Amino acid sequence: MDTLENRELRYFVAVAEELHFGRAAERLGMAQPPLSRAIQQLERRLGVCLLERNRRGVRLTGAGEVLLHEGRAALDATAAAARRTRRAGGVDSPAGPRGRLVLAVKAAASHELLRKLLDAYAAEPDSAEIEVLPGGICEQEEQLRDGRADVALMYTPWNSLAGFDSEALTTEGQVAVLPAGHPLAARDTLSLAEVRDIPDLPLARWPTHGTYAPGPGPEIHNQTQLAQLIALGRTVAVVPDSARSWLWAEHTAVPLTDAPPVVTHIAWPAHSRSLALAGLIRTAARL
Amino acid sequence: MDTLENRELRYFVAVAEELHFGRAAERLGMAQPPLSRAIQQLERRLGVCLLERNRRGVRLTGAGEVLLHEGRAALDATAAAARRTRRAGGVDSPAGPRGRLVLAVKAAASHELLRKLLDAYAAEPDSAEIEVLPGGICEQEEQLRDGRADVALMYTPWNSLAGFDSEALTTEGQVAVLPAGHPLAARDTLSLAEVRDIPDLPLARWPTHGTYAPGPGPEIHNQTQLAQLIALGRTVAVVPDSARSWLWAEHTAVPLTDAPPVVTHIAWPAHSRSLALAGLIRTAARL
DNA sequence: GCCCTGTCATACCTGCCAGGTATCACCGCG
DNA sequence: CGCGGTGATACCTGGCAGGTATGACAGGGC
Numbered sequence: 001m002d003t004l005e006n007r008e009l010r011y012f013v014a015v016a017e018e019l020h021f022g023r024a025a026e027r028l029g030m031a032q033p034p035l036s037r038a039i040q041q042l043e044r045r046l047g048v049c050l051l052e053r054n055r056r057g058v059r060l061t062g063a064g065e066v067l068l069h070e071g072r073a074a075l076d077a078t079a080a081a082a083r084r085t086r087r088a089g090g091v092d093s094p095a096g097p098r099g100r101l102v103l104a105v106k107a108a109a110s111h112e113l114l115r116k117l118l119d120a121y122a123a124e125p126d127s128a129e130i131e132v133l134p135g136g137i138c139e140q141e142e143q144l145r146d147g148r149a150d151v152a153l154m155y156t157p158w159n160s161l162a163g164f165d166s167e168a169l170t171t172e173g174q175v176a177v178l179p180a181g182h183p184l185a186a187r188d189t190l191s192l193a194e195v196r197d198i199p200d201l202p203l204a205r206w207p208t209h210g211t212y213a214p215g216p217g218p219e220i221h222n223q224t225q226l227a228q229l230i231a232l233g234r235t236v237a238v239v240p241d242s243a244r245s246w247l248w249a250e251h252t253a254v255p256l257t258d259a260p261p262v263v264t265h266i267a268w269p270a271h272s273r274s275l276a277l278a279g280l281i282r283t284a285a286r287l
Numbered sequence: 288m289d290t291l292e293n294r295e296l297r298y299f300v301a302v303a304e305e306l307h308f309g310r311a312a313e314r315l316g317m318a319q320p321p322l323s324r325a326i327q328q329l330e331r332r333l334g335v336c337l338l339e340r341n342r343r344g345v346r347l348t349g350a351g352e353v354l355l356h357e358g359r360a361a362l363d364a365t366a367a368a369a370r371r372t373r374r375a376g377g378v379d380s381p382a383g384p385r386g387r388l389v390l391a392v393k394a395a396a397s398h399e400l401l402r403k404l405l406d407a408y409a410a411e412p413d414s415a416e417i418e419v420l421p422g423g424i425c426e427q428e429e430q431l432r433d434g435r436a437d438v439a440l441m442y443t444p445w446n447s448l449a450g451f452d453s454e455a456l457t458t459e460g461q462v463a464v465l466p467a468g469h470p471l472a473a474r475d476t477l478s479l480a481e482v483r484d485i486p487d488l489p490l491a492r493w494p495t496h497g498t499y500a501p502g503p504g505p506e507i508h509n510q511t512q513l514a515q516l517i518a519l520g521r522t523v524a525v526v527p528d529s530a531r532s533w534l535w536a537e538h539t540a541v542p543l544t545d546a547p548p549v550v551t552h553i554a555w556p557a558h559s560r561s562l563a564l565a566g567l568i569r570t571a572a573r574l
Numbered sequence: 575g576c577c578c579t580g581t582c583a584t585a586c587c588t589g590c591c592a593g594g595t596a597t598c599a600c601c602g603c604g
Numbered sequence: 605c606g607c608g609g610t611g612a613t614a615c616c617t618g619g620c621a622g623g624t625a626t627g628a629c630a631g632g633g634c
Contacts, residue, residue, distance in 0.1 A: 003297070003362075004365060006290065006293040006365070009368065021582060022580090030623085031622070031624080032581095033582090033583075033584080033585095033622085033624085036584090037583085038621080046369060046376070047373065047376075048376030050372075053581090053583090055581065055582085055629065055631080056580085056630075057582095058582085061376065062375050062386075063373075063375040066371050066372050066375040067368060069558065070367055070372065073558065074364035074365040074368045075290075077360050077364040077365075078291060078296065080361070081296065081354060081360070082291050082333060085350050086334065088349050088352075088353040089333070089349065089353075147357075162452050163450055163557030164450075165450075270451075271360065271449060273352075273356060294592090308610080309609090309610080309611085317592095319611075320596095320611090323613090324592090341610095342600065342602080342610065345610095
């Protein structure tokens with residue numbers, strides 16, 4: 001029972017995602033027959049049936065589902081190993097733990113906290129260079145997992161902190177953002193139920209891991225688009241308090257009484273040993 | 288930049304652990320020259336110097352240290368993928384998420400809680416078969432990481448829950464276990480400082496991840512040995528309250544006032560999606 | 575019923591690369 | 605100054621990853 005190779009995992013993940021040998025082979029830049037054979041070998045090696053081949057297409061078995069999840073995690077881990085090793089060995093001294101840190105943040109987030117953190121950390125002695133990697137709404141988890149980032153700012157309840165170490169930094173409430181002229185904009189507070197049921201003003205939908213939940217509201221891709229749609233009276237959004245900083249004159253923010261609080265965390269891979277990272281975390285915890 | 292292969296990681300980890308190409312090659316069951324070449328290729332591929340070759344032996348560079356840690360994690364992840372896939376596809380129905388769950392526990396732990404958990408879970412409808420995997424003091428984390436186990440009972444502050452999801456089950460205090468005749472055995476309570484400084488009765492040392500902290504006390508390998516050494520008046524130990532169940536007549540347990548409480552957690556890999564596991568966790572949380 | 579199309583599997587070949595053996599270059603040491 | 609022990613180099617070879625051609629089989633249009 002020799003350990004399964006990374007190449008086989010890549011192949012299987014491609015097939016499992018495409019559910020089609022031909023397309024998977026194309027995506028992998030190879031011909032279909034060797035791919036078929038490789039998957040068969042993998043199944044024989046594991047002694048497990050991974051795919052159910054119906055004449056028309058392919059379906060995953062239970063074991064296949066498991067391997068898809070675990071295999072993705074394993075591929076992320078090796079990608080992370082490669083990226084972090086490259087980063088550690090870049091141009092700095094061969095043995096020193098000093099280096100660049102990559103900090104993943106939500107591009108849409110207010111940069112008030114980020115600014116404070118970066119300034120405070122830069123003032124520390126022996127601080128490393130911080131590269132800020134702005135990403136989409138839920139991209140931080142992935143970037144942390146596959147090594148594109150060393151540390152991230154994440155926001156519960158949107159991000160999941162599962163699998164990472166983390167430290168809570170700030171908590172804030174949420175507000176509903178309405179068109180300024182809307183009747184409800186005059187209210188002092190609103191409840192989530194009220195916001196969800198405004199006639200002709202459906203709640204905007206944010207992507208979660210690249211996909212949108214079904215619903216009547218428009219699909220939001222970025223903050224400018226959202227601002228525009230609200231100003232036009234086409235939608236209403238629920239955003240954290242700090243988002244008030246980018247509101248327009250055409251917007252009105254009304255505090256929500258029962259929305260879950262948004263907690264900003266600093267998160268990092270669970271077993272990190274970098275001194276630079278430890279320094280950044282310490283700085284963040286003191287803010 | 289093609290992704291690095293698993294085989295190369297195994298090779299590098301072996302060399303990094305042995306710090307000697309010859310021994311590493313022997314451990315890998317291969318000749319030394321191909322190993323040398325593989326490591327050179329790896330370094331070229333990553334564009335990073337991993338090892339500092341002095342004429343006498345080898346030393347890790349900073350990047351090498353990073354790759355050793357991250358590479359181990361990646362290898363664990365692929366091993367876990369293989370093991371869990373095999374387990375999922377064993378003999379049960381191809382598509383059903385029903386299967387065996389492997390629960391890692393500390394062999395030395397009291398099985399009162401474990402018994403309750405197993406009984407309660409077995410009484411659930413649709414409960415899966417649970418295989419109990421008794422292990423050493425700190426082995427549970429590793430077993431969870433490399434897929435030998437699906438879920439584990441862990442104990443803070445000894446185990447680290449970093450990287451796992453977990454749920455606290457019970458909290459208990461700690462007691463000092465002394466030879467029955469010892470003068471301090473008559474006390475109602477003791478402090479950690481007092482226990483550490485008993486003349487001629489050094490504190491027993493447990494292994495942490497396979498190694499022992501330096502100190503005067505004896506190195507403990509299992510519970511029977513510890514009981515014996517205490518009964519003989521050669522050592523004193525600090526153990527959780529529930530350990531009273533295995534004490535002998537020659538032992539006396541004295542509650543400690545300032546020892547950190549021991550919390551028993553049920554822990555599992557952060558991204559698990561198994562229904563059987565979810566059921567077990569739900570059962571545990573209700574205990 | 576037919577053929578056509580789209581699916582994955584099989585058969586067979588070939589070039590590359592992982593790994594083996596033999597040897598070198600270098601250093602420390604008696 | 606040879607000797608033992610280190611990692612690196614040179615060269616060869618067999619297995620296997622990957623390609624091409626083709627088969628087996630099912631569904632759908634006519």
